[in-house]
Amino acid sequence: MAATISGILTPHMVPLDAHDRIHEAELRRYVDWLIARGVHGLYPNGSTGEFIRFTADERRQIVRIVCEQAAGRVPVLAGAAEANVRETLAACEAYAQYGARAVAIVSPYYYRLGPESVYAYFREIALASPIDVTLYNIPMFASPIDVPTIQRLAELDRIVGIKDSSGDVAFMMRLMAAVRPARPDFSFLTGWEAVLVPMLLIGVDGGTHATSGVVPELTRRMFDLARARELDLAVSLQYRLLELFDAMLGAAEFPEGFRAAVELRGFAMGRGRQPLSAAQQSHRERLQKILRCLMADFGYVDPPPEGCPLRRPDPATPHVDTMADAVVEALRQQGVL
């Protein structure tokens, strides 16, 4: 049985206009652009989408726009966490009507709840939700969801998958080993693109990656290569993705570096909702120059007039003497190098 949800789903950012409002036209254009570049799905109201910096009304508006614009071309996994179970269920109902494929619900945050409470929370939602639910585990920001709790929650039909942003490859293996025997349809999505290819190697169904909102061509290609078991080439791209990812993480604060990067792809993102200091603003501008070079290496954007430094050799493969040349040649033929 295939996983319910698979592939690369983009937790997209939200363009803002000059009045700090959702820039609907730009958001629609962004959705079209992402779909055209091969993302398998869209994920509004994720952490990258700064769900917590929008009001409840704005979060609904975002999902409505995205569902309308996607228009069934790709599935929408809508972030639906609200202030409490009742409000969350109301959002679930709205998103079901908008046509979302499923909702993603982050574990309770602010308070750090224990496993028993995390279970009780998701259970109450799952029993009443009119739409499929995926769990969202992001222990650096929200109450962790441990393996036994996920195993218990997977007994509920409405819960069809988990997005895990821990980046812990062994944790994901433990999770799949615990859940898949009883739920072969359960979706395992990683949220940590720094290890996307290793995660695909060990068998996850896909990922929801901030980076896929910036270089959707690249994450899609890595997914396809991994599925086709062209792992050496996929690993080479993983190293380059990591370099880009780390550069974007190095901005003032997440996800500002990703907003700075997507501007280079031609979208007007507006001033972010978390204020930047003058020093941070200045750093953001320097960062954009680095990001431009990293993305120009792939051919996604034009290099800056002043040019870029030469790339370093590929770190993954110096010891694989018999293989290195072939990999480089393959990369060249495919226009990656």
Added chain:
Amino acid sequence: MAATISGILTPHMVPLDAHDRIHEAELRRYVDWLIARGVHGLYPNGSTGEFIRFTADERRQIVRIVCEQAAGRVPVLAGAAEANVRETLAACEAYAQYGARAVAIVSPYYYRLGPESVYAYFREIALASPIDVTLYNIPMFASPIDVPTIQRLAELDRIVGIKDSSGDVAFMMRLMAAVRPARPDFSFLTGWEAVLVPMLLIGVDGGTHATSGVVPELTRRMFDLARARELDLAVSLQYRLLELFDAMLGAAEFPEGFRAAVELRGFAMGRGRQPLSAAQQSHRERLQKILRCLMADFGYVDPPPEGCPLRRPDPATPHVDTMADAVVEALRQQGVL
């Protein structure tokens, strides 16, 4: 110059009715009860008040009710953190109109922001707020606010104090040493009642304690004893407060144990918004029996029909041989033992 805000301010809980709505009549009755028992101020929309589990509209309703009911008898410090700066400022304006003395704004949560971003966030609020602002540092739940950042923020007149819930006595000393020379009016409030008396000893202006919503007589008494430098008696009460505090923390999840305790004082709190499992519900009931005994020891409630275990001797003072008897006698005379 005296601190702008001082004394014990209660971060009160919010009673809910059978329909999971704010129980306005009970909330008003609770406000009156707290004021009658000597709290120096009220603090709606704190962590104890589960601000994050209410909608933006409900948070306004709560502050409006509390300001109306307090009617100037005690100052109101209103939790005003909303989804972003603009929404927070709108809440600040509303709470100013309701008559709040100041707002308290928790450091950005979910994302863990660094000092530069925390500064930029509070600065933008402080420059536009129509009402005095106190910072709220609670590093276990939200982005930490470090000493240099607080020192920089204290340069802004609108920022008049800080509530710190770290419970770190040395941190509070460092903070006061850094800020007070330039801002003698700045208020230092501790949010960790486990060390209320030590904090008062080292010079804080007061505290905002969940426990003061359960046993307001006790926290007020400890504050008065510490101010009068009757520290040995204050310490004896501190040990007993700690025992009660730990018992309430031992419930399913914060602040459910405090909700269970205030029910014993005669308030109908309703079912909490974080679902409880059957095991947690059962544990809550057993906990209430322990809480009843702990509070009966103070005479705040009647003991259960089956009676309570004997109290242990006072742990603070076994070695102070010459002082122990006097303390016990003083406590007896005051009806505490």
Added chain:
Amino acid sequence: MAATISGILTPHMVPLDAHDRIHEAELRRYVDWLIARGVHGLYPNGSTGEFIRFTADERRQIVRIVCEQAAGRVPVLAGAAEANVRETLAACEAYAQYGARAVAIVSPYYYRLGPESVYAYFREIALASPIDVTLYNIPMFASPIDVPTIQRLAELDRIVGIKDSSGDVAFMMRLMAAVRPARPDFSFLTGWEAVLVPMLLIGVDGGTHATSGVVPELTRRMFDLARARELDLAVSLQYRLLELFDAMLGAAEFPEGFRAAVELRGFAMGRGRQPLSAAQQSHRERLQKILRCLMADFGYVDPPPEGCPLRRPDPATPHVDTMADAVVEALRQQGVL
């Protein structure tokens, strides 16, 4: 240029006799057994070898015995950390004379030192050591060694590699990307077998794994499969290794579970130096029954007379519909299933 040190090096345990002394004969037999089962090298005085629970004299005795017994058949990487730089250098000299290929030096522990101090410590050792040095990063037990520090230390010729036990795949990628361009001979060894195959996929040179002291056949096979890019089969074995690893970690305390497991392979390990409570001793016995079944599945030991539960299906591959049967078949042909 090839890495200086590569393959699976075993951080072996040390058998003790009835008088709590090193059981030299059993240690020699164990060394022979490991070499016969294909380990690429031996690593005395690692964390698994409980270096910290032996005296300085015993640590030398262990390295001497292992070097003598290995007799050049496989290289020895000898843990050489002592109380201070002078003592560590004396150990380096001794181990060079015993014939060790290199030493491994754990980052300073107990105190948590910052990067500048970690650098100064290793630099002073590297400049005076008569033998090649590998760094040992194990942030859960010792001061972390960050990427820039490793990059600086890699400028010193004497430092030829790093063992990293963080288990963080992205960290290892960042490290290789930073160091390999200037030092293609630098060895990157992972110490976290829970992700051995993903680590090999992204290009590490090998690993030093406690598990290789228990099932050396398995870790060797995984290494060979990964090198031959038979990754699907390697991943299947990775899931089974993880199950065994987690079971051994579940014992009283690390590395007691590994000691319990190697007893099942026929070695008399003696009573460990960390005392066990009665409950822990009883748990250890129950654990051995589970470990026996896990290892009997591989054919390494006989199953217990009462039999074992059936194995679950392979968690890595439920979605790879076209591939699952082939993998299972391949596993069967190779006697793994």
Added chain:
Amino acid sequence: MAATISGILTPHMVPLDAHDRIHEAELRRYVDWLIARGVHGLYPNGSTGEFIRFTADERRQIVRIVCEQAAGRVPVLAGAAEANVRETLAACEAYAQYGARAVAIVSPYYYRLGPESVYAYFREIALASPIDVTLYNIPMFASPIDVPTIQRLAELDRIVGIKDSSGDVAFMMRLMAAVRPARPDFSFLTGWEAVLVPMLLIGVDGGTHATSGVVPELTRRMFDLARARELDLAVSLQYRLLELFDAMLGAAEFPEGFRAAVELRGFAMGRGRQPLSAAQQSHRERLQKILRCLMADFGYVDPPPEGCPLRRPDPATPHVDTMADAVVEALRQQGVL
């Protein structure tokens, strides 16, 4: 019943000579100096004494010298943790013969052991030790010892106290509440001088503080003031101690700042065993200028020729309007200001 061990015990540093050996004459002179300035006891082989950077033989030598030199004038609490239980017991025997009052044994470090193992470890030692044992809890460096474990260990007569360096005032209160009813003789010593006065207020028996090796007059005075319940003056000194403590902590790495400070008191400490980078060495020299000013304020050393900046007002008491002048006056009369 009085506590077995009380007062301020100094975890002293160890002077080294030009050959990196223990400088015995200077150590003896230092011991005399400490006793003359009022420390209640001596504590060789503590964390401040860098026990881990000395060999087992050196640790014995240190205890022998200190016991000889103290010659019964003050009790010696000797750090006795060695590689394993057998070695630790051998040290206990030696230290008993040297005349130590008791040994202090740090919880197992490097590995982070759980409560059951920590209990088993201390129990085995306590049952065989010929000398009284104090537990040493320092969770930032070693396996934490939690309240229930301490309570169980306090059932063993040989265990007579605990040194806790967590600095958590509430933890210490919980601990005393749990243990004192059954063991009124049990000693509670805090190792975190940043909160010495608050700790004394809540009833600890004393402390073992690195700072007491630098300004023994000050820690003794604070102890005496707290015992005499002159708490406001004690708190004023606490703020100044904190400033000095933080400055010393700000050095390259603990305890290098304390070594730099004690040199200003006239002792030749020698080059430390943890190497310093050039930048750290330079920082150490700048630090000494600050430390000289902080200690000159107390009159313990002469100010530098170029003078020192003016002191800030006392941060503890700006709001205690009626009390501030009196405190300042009292401080002046006692020569502190």
